[in-house]
Amino acid sequence: MTVLRDFHADYGATFTERGGRELPADYGRPERTHRAVRNVVGVTEAAYGVLSISGDDRLDFVDDVVSNRVPADDGEGCYALLLDPQARIRTDMYVFNAGDRLLVFTPPETVTEVAEEWRENVFIEDVEITNITDDFAVFSVHGPKSTEKVASVMNGGSPPDSQLAFDRGRMDDEGVTVIRTDGLAGEEGYNVVCAADGAEPVFDTLITRGLNAAPFGRTVWEALTLEAGTPLFESELRDRVPNVCGLRNALDFEKGCYVGQEIVSKVENRGRPSGRLVGLRLPEDAEADAGATVEADGDEVGELTRVQYSPMLETDLAFAEVDYAAEGPFTVDGDSVEHDSLPFVEGSDRSARIPEY
Numbered sequence: 001m002t003v004l005r006d007f008h009a010d011y012g013a014t015f016t017e018r019g020g021r022e023l024p025a026d027y028g029r030p031e032r033t034h035r036a037v038r039n040v041v042g043v044t045e046a047a048y049g050v051l052s053i054s055g056d057d058r059l060d061f062v063d064d065v066v067s068n069r070v071p072a073d074d075g076e077g078c079y080a081l082l083l084d085p086q087a088r089i090r091t092d093m094y095v096f097n098a099g100d101r102l103l104v105f106t107p108p109e110t111v112t113e114v115a116e117e118w119r120e121n122v123f124i125e126d127v128e129i130t131n132i133t134d135d136f137a138v139f140s141v142h143g144p145k146s147t148e149k150v151a152s153v154m155n156g157g158s159p160p161d162s163q164l165a166f167d168r169g170r171m172d173d174e175g176v177t178v179i180r181t182d183g184l185a186g187e188e189g190y191n192v193v194c195a196a197d198g199a200e201p202v203f204d205t206l207i208t209r210g211l212n213a214a215p216f217g218r219t220v221w222e223a224l225t226l227e228a229g230t231p232l233f234e235s236e237l238r239d240r241v242p243n244v245c246g247l248r249n250a251l252d253f254e255k256g257c258y259v260g261q262e263i264v265s266k267v268e269n270r271g272r273p274s275g276r277l278v279g280l281r282l283p284e285d286a287e288a289d290a291g292a293t294v295e296a297d298g299d300e301v302g303e304l305t306r307v308q309y310s311p312m313l314e315t316d317l318a319f320a321e322v323d324y325a326a327e328g329p330f331t332v333d334g335d336s337v338e339h340d341s342l343p344f345v346e347g348s349d350r351s352a353r354i355p356e357y
Helices: 005-010 028-039 058-063 111-120 147-151 196-208 218-228 233-237 261-270
Strands: 014-018 021-026 042-045 049-054 076-085 088-098 099-108 128-131 135-144 166-171 174-180 189-195 275-281 293-296 299-310 316-322 331-332 335-342
Touching: 021 147, 021 218, 042 218, 049 058, 049 111, 049 335, 058 099, 076 135, 088 111, 099 111, 099 174, 099 299, 111 174, 135 166, 135 196, 147 189, 147 196, 166 196, 166 299, 174 196, 189 196, 218 299, 218 316, 233 299, 233 316, 275 299, 275 331, 293 316, 316 331
Parallel strands: none
Antiparallel strands: 014 021, 042 135, 049 099, 049 128, 076 088, 088 099, 135 189, 166 174, 174 189, 275 316, 275 335, 293 299, 293 331, 299 316, 331 335
């Protein structure tokens, strides 16, 4: 459940479910809201599960099991993956060094499983793992004016310049942590983290004070991230090998061992994963959905993973996983589709997840 259901409803929100949590779907006129985010700034409630990892061995413990190097300095973060023995993505996550503890942000549907598994794997290490999801609210601010927006309402700190760095401050007398995002919407962006009991004044501040910001929901978020060329966990990443997803920013090939590393490294050294993610622009009258078959020269070469209407390009866009060697031209349900380079839309920032091969 969103921590602010009644507050969102007062703004006219309809709701959807994500990982067992109810979140705003949109607030009416999503195409107009979409353009407001692209041109100015918008705010949404983000869906994360949150773990606190404390104890003297916290850095080594988490670093040993995730795919990227865990930052050693307070105020820094990284994007990482948890892989299964076949190197498929079980979950993605952000790991932040908060001084005396690590904060791990996961998709809400995976946080309980990760917490339970990590607790079972603690033996003699000094590590304590606590699920603190219900203690926090996370709001995301995106758009070319997002830095101006956050700076205008943040006291005692300033919006960080570097992606995944954070600073602490206050908004409307509530303590907040402001994290520079990694450009998932293709725009400058920040996650504002606050205590759940202070969520209402922080959200109201982000919308109405300083530079006004448009509230937006999951419909706009999925379209923004698709335009930006950002693979999402629920549609593109889950159960796929990172090389297929082109997730260069989530991997450190020179760090210590983690589950699935050997397979990922072999694929990297060979330079030829089994598939790749591509961006497709669908014709105006197409009615294809995720799961539709992609063909080339009459042969099945893959399937669509996500389809969303783009208000900026006024057409349906799609991500598809196709055979690595497939070159196109591609068809979907018999309709010719245009293979487009990513991102589809250039904004004020570039997504760190744009697939690279």
